[in-house]
Amino acid sequence: MQQQPQLFKDASQHALADATLRTNFRGAMDFLRNKRERVLDDAEFSSLSAQCEAIKQRCLSQLPALLEQLETRCQANGIQVHWAETPAQANEIIAAIADGCNATSAVKGKSMVTEEIGLNDYLGARGVECLESDMGEFIVQMAHEPPSHIIMPAIHKSAAQIARLFHEQLEGVDYTEDVDTLIGIGRSVLRGKFRHAHVGISGVNFAVAETGTLCLVENEGNGRMCTTVPPVHIAVTGIEKVVQWLQDVPPLLSLLTRSATGQPITTYFNMISGPRRPGEKDGPEQVHLVLLDNGRSNAFADEQLRKTLQCIRCGACMNHCPVYTRIGGHAYGTTYPGPIGKIISPHLLGLDATRDLPTASSLCGACEEVCPVRIPIPQLLQRLRAEYRSDEEGVMSGAGGGRSILEAGVWAGWAWACEHPGVYRLLTWIAGRMRSLVPWLPSAWKNGRTMPVPAARSFHHRYQQRKSRP
Numbered sequence: 001m002q003q004q005p006q007l008f009k010d011a012s013q014h015a016l017a018d019a020t021l022r023t024n025f026r027g028a029m030d031f032l033r034n035k036r037e038r039v040l041d042d043a044e045f046s047s048l049s050a051q052c053e054a055i056k057q058r059c060l061s062q063l064p065a066l067l068e069q070l071e072t073r074c075q076a077n078g079i080q081v082h083w084a085e086t087p088a089q090a091n092e093i094i095a096a097i098a099d100g101c102n103a104t105s106a107v108k109g110k111s112m113v114t115e116e117i118g119l120n121d122y123l124g125a126r127g128v129e130c131l132e133s134d135m136g137e138f139i140v141q142m143a144h145e146p147p148s149h150i151i152m153p154a155i156h157k158s159a160a161q162i163a164r165l166f167h168e169q170l171e172g173v174d175y176t177e178d179v180d181t182l183i184g185i186g187r188s189v190l191r192g193k194f195r196h197a198h199v200g201i202s203g204v205n206f207a208v209a210e211t212g213t214l215c216l217v218e219n220e221g222n223g224r225m226c227t228t229v230p231p232v233h234i235a236v237t238g239i240e241k242v243v244q245w246l247q248d249v250p251p252l253l254s255l256l257t258r259s260a261t262g263q264p265i266t267t268y269f270n271m272i273s274g275p276r277r278p279g280e281k282d283g284p285e286q287v288h289l290v291l292l293d294n295g296r297s298n299a300f301a302d303e304q305l306r307k308t309l310q311c312i313r314c315g316a317c318m319n320h321c322p323v324y325t326r327i328g329g330h331a332y333g334t335t336y337p338g339p340i341g342k343i344i345s346p347h348l349l350g351l352d353a354t355r356d357l358p359t360a361s362s363l364c365g366a367c368e369e370v371c372p373v374r375i376p377i378p379q380l381l382q383r384l385r386a387e388y389r390s391d392e393e394g395v396m397s398g399a400g401g402g403r404s405i406l407e408a409g410v411w412a413g414w415a416w417a418c419e420h421p422g423v424y425r426l427l428t429w430i431a432g433r434m435r436s437l438v439p440w441l442p443s444a445w446k447n448g449r450t451m452p453v454p455a456a457r458s459f460h461h462r463y464q465q466r467k468s469r470p
C-alpha cells in the first residue's frame with residue numbers, strides 16, 4: 001500500500017465528515033479503554049510500567065551487542081538470520097527465500113513490519129499469493145484497504161460492512177451480521193490455505209538474545225498455524241524488538257496484552273526456537289529471521305528519539321488519543337497511525353513527508369499516561385515540531401525543509417515587536433480597534449474553530465488603569 005502522509009489534512013477532513021466511521025471508532029475505542037481499565041489498576045500499572053521502561057532502556061542501551069548475540073544464538077538453533085537496511089532489501093531477501101522453495105503461496109500472521117515494507121504487493125507482483133490469516137487483516141485485505149489500527153486492523157468496519165464484504169467477495173456466502181458465523185466463514189476459508197501454503201510469514205513481538213527465541217503473541221491460533229504448518233517460516237521484525245534475557249519477557253507481555261486489548265493474557269503465546277528437529281512431528285523445515293532497520297538506527301543514534309524504539313506496539317496510545325478516535329487510522333496515510341505513528345513515521349518516511357503529523361495533537365498527554373513503556377510522546381512531538389521548523393540539519397531526512405518564509409517572517413516580526421514595548425502597545429491598540437473585522441478574515445484555521453476576537457482593551461492597559469485608581 002502506498003503511504004501518503006502528505007495528504008493528511010485533506011484525509012482527516014474527509015474522515016471527520018464520515019459519520020459512520022466516527023461512530024465505529026468511538027464505540028470501539030470506548031470498549032477497549034473500558035476493558036483496559038478493568039484489568040489494570042493505577043498502582044500496578046505504575047510499578048509495572050516503570051519496570052518495563054527500565055527493561056527496554058537497558059536492552060536499547062546495548063542494542064548492537066544484543067543483536068549480534070541474537071544472531072549467534074539463532075544460528076546455533078538453526079534459524080537463518082538476514083539483515084535488511086531498507087524495505088527494498090527486506091522484500092528482496094524474503095522473495096529470494098520464497099523463490100528458493102518454489103513458493104507460489106504464503107500465509108501471513110499479523111505483522112506491522114511486513115505492512116511497513118509493503119510485502120504483500122511485492123510478493124504478489126512476483127507471483128506469490130500472500131494471504132493474511134489474522135481475521136482483521138483478512139477483512140482489510142479483502143476490502144483492499146490498509147489496517148486502520150496496529151492491533152485491530154478492521155476496527156473501522158461495522159458488522160454490517162463486514163457482512164456485505166463477505167457476501168460480495170466470498171462465493172456462496174449468505175448475508176449475515178452474526179459475528180460468530182462471519183468468523184466461522186473466515187476460518188474455513190483460511191484453513192484450506194494453511195494446508196497448501198509453501199511459506200508462512202509472521203512478525204515477532206520479542207526476540208530473546210540470550211536464547212535465540214522468537215516470541216509471538218496472538219489470539220486466533222493463526223500465528224501458530226503460519227509458523228508450524230508450511231515447510232518454511234519467515235519471521236520479520238524491526239531491530240528494536242530484541243530483549244536481553246528470557247526473564248525480560250513476562251513483565252512486557254503482561255502489560256502488552258492488558259494495554260492492547262484488556263486481556264490478562266493472550267490465547268496463544270508462541271516461543272519459536274528453530275526448525276523441526278529429528279523426531280519432532282511438526283514444525284517447519286526452515287526458519288528464517290529478517291531483521292529490518294529502515295530508519296531505526298537513526299533514531300537509535302539520538303538519545304531522545306531512541307525512546308521511540310521502546311514501543312511494544314500495544315496501541316493503547318491510539319485508543320486514548322482524542323485525534324485518532326475521531327479521524328481513525330487511514331487518514332494518517334502511514335503504516336503506524338495515531339500518537340506512536342506521529343513519532344516513528346518521520347524516521348521511516350522523512351520529516352518533509354510527515355510534516356503535518358506532529359501538529360495533529362492537542363498535547364493532552366493521554367498517550368504518555370497510558371504507555372506501558374513510558375514513551376514521552378508529547379515531548380517528542382514538540383521536538384519534531386521544532387526540528388521541522390529549524391534551519392539546522394536534524395537526524396532525519398528532510399528536517400528543516402518545512403520552514404516557510406512567510407511563517408518565519410511572522411514569528412521574527414512578533415519576536416521583534418515583543419522586544420519593543422512601544423511597538424507592541426501600538427499593535428495591540430490597532431488590533432483592539434479592528435476587532436470587528438476578525439470574523440471576516442480569511443483563514444483555513446477557522447474551518448474547525450471559532451476565531452478569538454482581540455479584547456477591546458489589552459491586559460496591560462487594564463492593569464495600568466487599575467493601578468492608577470485611588
Ligand code: SF4
Pocket residue numbers: 259310311312313314315316317318340367370371372373374375
Ligand atoms: S507508544 Fe506506548 S502506548 Fe503507543 S503503541 Fe507504543 S508502547 Fe503502546
